[in-house]
Amino acid sequence: MTGSENTAPESRSARVLREIASGGVALTVLSVILAFVIGGILIAATDPTVQQTAGYFFARPTDMLSAVWQSVSGAYASLFRGGVYDFTAPDFQGGIVSLLSSLNYATPLIAAGLGIAIGFRTGVFNIGGQGQMLIGATAAGWVGFALPLPAGIHLIVAIIAGLLGGMVWAGIVGLLKARTGAHEVIVTIMMNYIALYLLQFLLHTPVLRAPGSQNPQTPAEKPTALLFSVFGPNYDLSFGFVLVVAATIGCWWLLSRSSLGFKLRAVGENPRAARVAGINVNRTIVYAMALSGLLVGLAGVYQVLGQNTTGFGSDIDAGIGFNAITVTLLGRSRPWGVFAAGIVFGILQAGSNTMQVAQGVDIDIVTVIQSIIVLFIAAPPLVRAIFRLPAPGSRPRAARSKKVAEAK
Template sequence: MSKRLQGIITPIIAVLLGIIVGTIIMLVSGYNPISAYNALWNGAFGEVYYFGEVVRQVTPYILAGLAVAFAFRVGLFNIGVEGQFIVGWLAAVWVGTSFDLPKIIHLPLAIIAATVAGALWAYIPGLLKARLRVHEVIVTIMLNYTALHVSNYLIKNVLTNHKDRTGMIKESASLRSDWLQSITDYSRLHWGIIIAVICCFIMWFLLERTTKGFELRAVGFNQDAAQYAGMNVNRTIILSMVISGAFAGLAGAMDGLGTFGYVTVKSGFTGVGFDGIAIALLGGNTALGVFFSAILFGALKVGALNMPLEAGVPNELVDIIIALIVFFVASSYIIRVVLNRFGKKDVK
């Protein structure tokens, strides 16, 4: 069996195994899995409002998944997408609330601010990794907490007068659309989904169709061989982290300029950055895979809200199913061994 076919089948099997084990857990817990999954489907696609909310949820998921996947492709593990997401959100709202500009200038400026904020936040672990060989996992984990608490301080002491929430961004900086909301029964759907899809294409084109992308992938495969071939490994590491952080910061802009239109003091992490890790793993660290993986996760997250209402099933079971899917994806080596054995039998 070809590696390409394995790459497609493995995540599908992981999803199916996660659903099967989740079904067994529901049965053991005394819940009806058929009613639960029916409620999950209805909560995601049963009404046009729910569909709009799924697309809205998918938007930052795509970008967070791309952020993790891009770093993975260069051999780096960016655990700091959550922190980069937070600083991107903060930067977008700061620009969105602080200036009075025409929309054609204000909205792009807010988006660029979020992208630059995420990129700069990711530059720190990239620089430390390239120059001092400090492991990026340790640095990015610490920077997540730094981003959380620094953003909380800035919200209370700079953006507001000791308040826990900023004001709404100016309409000229908003991604919201009355037309999109009206056709989805006034969901929170916004134009950010277009930006997310464009970013999928950008990642694919950059990695698969450019010389710089070849260099990035070469460093990911083998840093020593890339160095021997004359590639600047240190510069490539920094660049990959900056691009990864840019995607994450842009994901924050989707919530700051689209879903909410403000930023609040947070008692904990949003979870979007950490979900991005699972999305990238399930999507095989490819742009197309991340796109479909984000749709699955978005549908599960939004549909889960309907499970307690319609089927009396706690929506935490969806988190268990997602965790199981990630577990089976992480255990994909076992799935590949089984697929290879079946493939050899077919050849015989």
């Protein structure tokens, strides 16, 4: 009997993940609204005009209120222009560039978020997105610049290599957890460091380092291995976005319509009950981690074949492996929820640059908003307390009073 077969009823991390995933759409929307309200307060508090008018607020309060409105509305209008649609552009083609940029930012977040969501739904806390992305990117990137293959076939082989790289790297974690009972949080953290230092080592060897280069960077990817633009050069949307749409549909079908998805969800809900029902829990955990790493590897593929095509270094993950956890929490570990959350974060990322240029608002405000969203998502009772919402399963006070009266 293996280590995980002797595991206690349910780990605390699995219980927390289940509680977060069981939150409703209303709580998610309210969490986002609260985050933007707090972000607006921070924007106003750091605006020089607001600070100046605050000095004589009691003499002319309308000056400060007007400055607050102009500061906050101007910042969020710039965020909208940079992330959704630029209404100042002369034509539709120029206006829609903002949304296409947001979708390109969102693509790796959605891919990695889907992978982490599969782990969460199985009760496995996969925080090894960074390492899985680095290995996936390394495998796809090496195929992309080192192998002379025909167009079409080259791209397919590079994508498959990246997917397999991420799958194997995460599958090791699943195997260790299933066979030895090792905690996936500790193992994934260690695997992140191993992947990072392995990539740094390879970048200082002829395996990955560009010939004649003094910097630890790979050669440029061959044109035959690049993710092409879906709508042509006028509308710059990478084919990677099409891949994550297909991945979202596949994850939805897997978790909602397939027998393997039922096993994944059953193990995530209650591993002991799943074991009693005849489900091989150990094997299911390995499958979950392998699928999780495969999708996170897709994010790495996009980074080297769609974004950084002139060569990449050890920073190719760009923090996406950890940001994807935030996207997964916001999406409640549901495939379409993760898809929507990834687009929201893509809009924030693309729009923050315009907000900083147009309004002088510090770009870190967007990071604060994202962090506050996670805070409220991870603490549903706090959101319910702020908006005085009833707890799940509780009855309204009037209904309880009526029932008590009838009992008397």
